[in-house]
Amino acid sequence: MNSLHELKKIAIVGGGSAGWMSAMILADTLKEKNIEIELLESPIVGVIGVGEGSTPALKRFFDSLQIPESEWMPECNATYKCGITFDGWSTKPGFTSYFHQFASMVDNITQPLFISNVHARLQGMDVNAKPNDYFLTSVLVEKNLAPIPSENFPFTTSYGYHFDATLLGRFLQKKALERGVRFTPCHIEHASLNEHGDIDAVITRDGLRITADLFVDCSGFSSLLIEKTLKTPFVNYTDNLYNDSAIALPTEIGSVIPSQTLSTAMKFGWAWKIPLTNRFGNGYVYSSQFCSSDEAETELREKLGLLDADVSPRHLKMKVGRVEKHWNKNCVAVGLSQGFLEPLEATALYLTQMTIAIFALFLERGDYSEQARAAYNNEINNFFDGHRDYIVAHYKTNSRTDTEFWKVNARNLDRVSESLGRLFEVWLHGKDLSAEIRRQDIERYYPIGSWYALMAGMGIFPEVSTSASDMSSVHAGQGAQMKDFLQRCALNYRDHRTVLEQAAQG
Numbered sequence: 001m002n003s004l005h006e007l008k009k010i011a012i013v014g015g016g017s018a019g020w021m022s023a024m025i026l027a028d029t030l031k032e033k034n035i036e037i038e039l040l041e042s043p044i045v046g047v048i049g050v051g052e053g054s055t056p057a058l059k060r061f062f063d064s065l066q067i068p069e070s071e072w073m074p075e076c077n078a079t080y081k082c083g084i085t086f087d088g089w090s091t092k093p094g095f096t097s098y099f100h101q102f103a104s105m106v107d108n109i110t111q112p113l114f115i116s117n118v119h120a121r122l123q124g125m126d127v128n129a130k131p132n133d134y135f136l137t138s139v140l141v142e143k144n145l146a147p148i149p150s151e152n153f154p155f156t157t158s159y160g161y162h163f164d165a166t167l168l169g170r171f172l173q174k175k176a177l178e179r180g181v182r183f184t185p186c187h188i189e190h191a192s193l194n195e196h197g198d199i200d201a202v203i204t205r206d207g208l209r210i211t212a213d214l215f216v217d218c219s220g221f222s223s224l225l226i227e228k229t230l231k232t233p234f235v236n237y238t239d240n241l242y243n244d245s246a247i248a249l250p251t252e253i254g255s256v257i258p259s260q261t262l263s264t265a266m267k268f269g270w271a272w273k274i275p276l277t278n279r280f281g282n283g284y285v286y287s288s289q290f291c292s293s294d295e296a297e298t299e300l301r302e303k304l305g306l307l308d309a310d311v312s313p314r315h316l317k318m319k320v321g322r323v324e325k326h327w328n329k330n331c332v333a334v335g336l337s338q339g340f341l342e343p344l345e346a347t348a349l350y351l352t353q354m355t356i357a358i359f360a361l362f363l364e365r366g367d368y369s370e371q372a373r374a375a376y377n378n379e380i381n382n383f384f385d386g387h388r389d390y391i392v393a394h395y396k397t398n399s400r401t402d403t404e405f406w407k408v409n410a411r412n413l414d415r416v417s418e419s420l421g422r423l424f425e426v427w428l429h430g431k432d433l434s435a436e437i438r439r440q441d442i443e444r445y446y447p448i449g450s451w452y453a454l455m456a457g458m459g460i461f462p463e464v465s466t467s468a469s470d471m472s473s474v475h476a477g478q479g480a481q482m483k484d485f486l487q488r489c490a491l492n493y494r495d496h497r498t499v500l501e502q503a504a505q506g
Contacts, residue, residue, distance in 0.1 A: 015041030018335025098457025124465025386445030
């Protein structure tokens with residue numbers, strides 16, 4: 001296959017969010033072409049189905065396909081997400097909890113003061129450098145407001161979603177079928193290669209041989225095509241991301257629906273709390289090097305007050321890392337089959353979306369050359385590595401000493417990437433982190449405001465210096481004005497539950 005004209009059929013192996021999202025994006029990209037898209041999903045392999053958070057990129061996905069929130073959100077028990085609170089990751093006084101915001105147009109007014117105060121604090125000045133006090137989404141979360149402004153407030157706010165991952169997969173399936181994607185329920189057992197080393201067919205348990213010109217591997221952690229068939233090497237991230245296991249437990253939700261994800265540090269990892277319209281999704285992401293699954297379950301049950309409750313948890317194992325080539329031969333891997341970062345920043349669906357969306361651009365150009373594949377793989381690898389570094393930074397900046405898990409994470413600085421090591425160096429020397437992020441061209445993975453929120457939120461500052469210029473009274477006055485400004489901005493937003501209920505009613 002050397003051109004788009006030779007591409008007649010695409011087979012997607014595996015369903016779930018990754019498979020059906022891939023089907024939707026490919027169907028939309030290739031809608032003017034006479035190309036068959038067939039999704040093959042096993043009726044006996046379950047969907048992981050506990051990833052319940054997203055970045056703002058998911059809104060762009062639905063907007064690009066012209067699917068309104070009023071259609072998909074009620075079907076998926078979805079809620080709005082303004083960001084993430086990290087609780088207990090730091091033990092530094094005044095910094096035991098911080099909020100990682102999603103961006104708002106209002107940040108153009110408030111973020112410069114935040115960054116100015118951060119640099120003043122890095123010079124030893126006694127000023128407020130906590131991110132919670134400088135961003136609109138932080139106020140929305142504090143008041144349990146939805147990030148949808150009133151019509152007379154002309155400043156947009158980026159936001160993500162919380163959702164039931166299983167229901168999202170079903171919704172995407174429904175929409176993909178409406179757009180002409182063919183669905184064949186079958187269990188794929190293996191694949192065969194042609195004389196050039198490309199995949200020429202997948203074979204079902206019943207012996208059916210299904211051919212295609214291009215295969216999309218959405219087979220999950222089994223990585224049936226990209227790893228098992230094509231023997232693509234896997235790059236393990238376990239040197240600096242220790243968490244490899246998770247346990248999930250639902251709990252009831254009350255009348256108040258928060259508009260944030262809560263990440264709480266535990267003894268051997270961290271716990272998530274995610275609000276849906278019908279329940280809270282809870283879980284514990286931990287390292288099996290430091291505790292057993294029974295110990296993790298007991299700790300989570302104690303936290304949730306479910307120690308003696310008759311509720312069955314789900315235990316999961318995670319393969320953390322990525323393949324060397326996401327596009328190998330005539331196969332592209334999407335979702336868990338290509339790799340996974342632990343769910344701390346809810347990047348799984350974002351990386352899935354970016355992987356297939358960028359691949360679709362290559363399809364549009366009809367470029368299947370070795371140079372194209374190399375460029376594509378380099379770009380996707382950079383996305384994975386860039387997101388990995390941001391997640392690793394949470395662990396390297398923790399100041400907990402209650403368990404060996406946290407102490408090992410904090411002192412493991414010799415294993416960080418050169419990029420992340422340079423960011424730490426710039427920050428600790430009080431230099432311009434923004435300039436370094438731009439120099440490395442990594443703002444596309446995580447924006448400057450996110451890096452400042454992380455480093456400042458964890459309290460990575462020197463002791464206040466009595467010899468530093470005393471500008472604290474000036475900064476305090478500016479801070480009071482900023483707080484009043486943000487509180488008045490928040491008057492243009494409504495209660496989260498009310499907005500969701502009204503949207504569900506049409």
